[in-house]
Amino acid sequence: xxxxxxxxxxxxxxxxxxxxxxxxxxxxxxxxxxxxxxxxxxxxxxxxxxxxxxxxxxxxxxxxxxxxxxxxxxxxxxxxxxxxxxxxxxxxxxxxxxxxxxxxxxxxxxxxxxxxxxxxxxxxxxxxxxxxxxxxxxxxxxxxxxxxxxxxxxxxxxxxxxxxxxxxxxxxxxxxxxxxxxxxxxxxxxxxx
Numbered sequence: 001x002x003x004x005x006x007x008x009x010x011x012x013x014x015x016x017x018x019x020x021x022x023x024x025x026x027x028x029x030x031x032x033x034x035x036x037x038x039x040x041x042x043x044x045x046x047x048x049x050x051x052x053x054x055x056x057x058x059x060x061x062x063x064x065x066x067x068x069x070x071x072x073x074x075x076x077x078x079x080x081x082x083x084x085x086x087x088x089x090x091x092x093x094x095x096x097x098x099x100x101x102x103x104x105x106x107x108x109x110x111x112x113x114x115x116x117x118x119x120x121x122x123x124x125x126x127x128x129x130x131x132x133x134x135x136x137x138x139x140x141x142x143x144x145x146x147x148x149x150x151x152x153x154x155x156x157x158x159x160x161x162x163x164x165x166x167x168x169x170x171x172x173x174x175x176x177x178x179x180x181x182x183x184x185x186x187x188x189x190x191x192x193x
Contacts, residue, residue: 017184025180032172036165045099045156052161053168056104056125059161063125067110070121070129075113078132084111087130090141091148100152107155109148111135122151124160 039053054062071077078084091109095101105126112131120130128151130144138144154160 021179021182025176028172028176028179032169032176035172036169039165041158043156043158045103048157050158050162051165052158053165054124054161059158060104060106060125062160063123063127064106066123067108067127070123070127071110071112074117074129074131075115078111078113080111080132083132083135086141087111087135087144087148090144091128091152094145094149094152098149098152100156103156105155107152120147120151122154122160124155124158124164126155128152128155 035053036051039051040049041052042049087109091107095107100107107126107128110127110129112129114131115133115136117131118134118137120128120134122128128148130147130151134147135144138147
């Protein structure tokens with residue numbers, strides 16, 4: 001009888017040590033899900049409800065903060081002022097003639113000196129970049145408008161803010177899984193998750 005009692009007690013102690021971790025993990029999961037699904041915002045430009053926990057002002061601040069680093073990663077801004085003026089002109093025409101002009105975003109258009117990487121991208125809040133390598137391959141102003149319009153679309157659709165919200169949700173769920181899987185008697189247990 002004492003043998004059975006000892007085993008049951010031992011098993012109970014093991015379960016009781018895991019319960020606090022599971023409770024903490026469950027709380028993190030609930031908070032992560034409530035934060036993600038509780039931050040629904042209607043986007044009048046796309047006519048969608050999105051899960052975003054950043055304001056437009058926060059997006060603009062993020063974009064302005066990241067813009068110099070992004071330019072530096074692509075060799076800085078291109079020195080050809082005529083080409084830069086064309087990029088500005090085409091970009092601003094698109095903004096003025098679309099719903100993008102009715103938003104609070106601060107659209108800036110930048111021609112990057114990178115002559116190897118064929119790319120264009122937008123940061124949250126309005127900074128739009130196109131590399132010299134891509135601009136060189138475009139044959140018409142209409143093609144340039146297509147590229148810049150696509151990037152403007154990412155900004156007004158708030159794709160960066162959506163990705164940030166999803167990343168935060170993923171981090172919360174991953175953290176909960178690590179906490180739940182952690183075994184203090186085997187510290188490497190959480191690395192197997």
